[in-house]
Amino acid sequence: MTTAPVQAGPGFAWPVGFNRIPDEPWARQSVDEFGLNYDDVGNHGWYKNLEPTIAQILAALGEDKIMVDFSAGTGILAKRLLSNIKHRVGILNVDASAKFLRVAVENLADDERAAFRLIKYLKDEKRLQLIDEVVEQPLLDVGADVITATNAIHLYYDLPETLQSWTRILRPGGLVFVCSANMHNPNAHAGDWIIDETVEKVNEIAAELVLREPAFEKYRGALEDSATFAAHKKLREKVFVPVRDLDYYVETFRSEGYEVMHTYDSTIFAQVEEWLQLLFTYHDGVMSWVGGSPKVEGTEPTEDALRDRRFLIRYSLEKLFSNVTEFPATWTYLTARLS
Known part of the structure; x- marks a missing residue:
């Protein structure tokens, strides 16, 4: 079962011309069992992996700032954030799965601080849309202060192109917070698994x-x-993409105009x-x-x-x-x- 919807927060003034919930078929369809099953994964113990990122976001996401949760899934991160943030912020949940994002709408629609956009697959071009192709100009003009990608960046086939699209929505000096259990990290403890x-x-x-x-x-x-x-x-x-080295991510961020401020690792136990x-x-x-x-x-x-x-x-x-x-x-x- 899906968790209870987040209670409405203090509201947020999204840019004029930007609708929080787009008038699209996916947002009106019935909630899918597959999406609900995935949403329940957020209750699993290994999801404490979000805690360091949540601490960073809470420190960075001040009054009236905007965050984009890229690969937001069912809104697991946003639910935890919005329950801890009492001031006005905007969190845009972006995902390529209509089934997952529909559950996010179910959970978060009552909180005006949450918005949603679906990244569609373009069959003729054989690619997913980029984020600046699904976000309307009023929000692009304002820009985001923070982008997060938790437990997903290892899935991005063309990482340079993804980061270039992030640049087009992120304000200069904007922050990116990434976490993944699917990188070859030379600092990993002996005996730790790469989970996939x-x-x-x-x-x-x-x-x-x-x-x-x-x-x-x-x-x-x-x-x-x-x-x-x-x-x-x-x-x-x-689904379970071959693992790449941490150095690949660091160098790709740098080559696309980002300053990599730091990397670190944590051992987290997953219940079998x-x-x-x-x-x-x-x-x-x-x-x-x-x-x-x-x-x-x-x-x-x-x-x-x-x-x-x-x-x-x-x-x-x-x-x-x-x-x-x-x-x-x-x-x-x-x-x-x-x-």
Whole structure:
């Protein structure tokens, strides 16, 4: 279930001509179960990873300032911020998922400090819109004081282009706060996980079981056909993107005109059972080769296949973290200023 809506705050004067909630079909559609399931992830213990970023934002986001939460999802960060901010601010939640953003509207629509914009996929150009393409000129003229990207920057395929679009909405001297558990950080503690790399290990364990146990023989074809397996791996890597080095992010920010003020890391423990629930939510991206996917074979998996897929995900994760209920992961934080 979604959390209770944030109570209305003191209001905020958005620029004339800028509507907080756009009059678009996605904003009027019914709330989707997938979006609600993801919203519940915000209650999981590893979401304490937001606490350092929240502290930074609370210090930076003064009266009448504007923040853009890029890849805002269901508004998990905004909910926590608005419950702690008693003055006038504007928080624009931006995401590429209509299902997620619809839940954000459900949770935050009553607070005039919250606004929402959907980034659409442009089929003809084979790309997502940039932020200055979905934000109207009145807000672009005013500009944002802060941009955040929590648990998402590792998903941005073309990072330089993304940062260039941020520059076009951010005021000179504006701040960027980033955190991610999916960077190769040379300062990470020994034994810490890069959290998405658990997905590859889960697939390896599941593949061994499928090749060994007659009960799962029906899924061996996908493993043994190199073209099919490559297609499923490509699908998985769209959701759990191959990890890049921290240095890549630092150098890209600098090359795009940002001063990287500092980076730091923190070890945060994730509950195995809670991580399992997220993997269940994204099961098609985790292990689509078990039963197939409409994005690869063009057909939906059967109910039996979905049951086997969930069994294999659980079995493999519990085998990976046998005899423990939590595992350590490194979160990396980057703070930058637009020069």
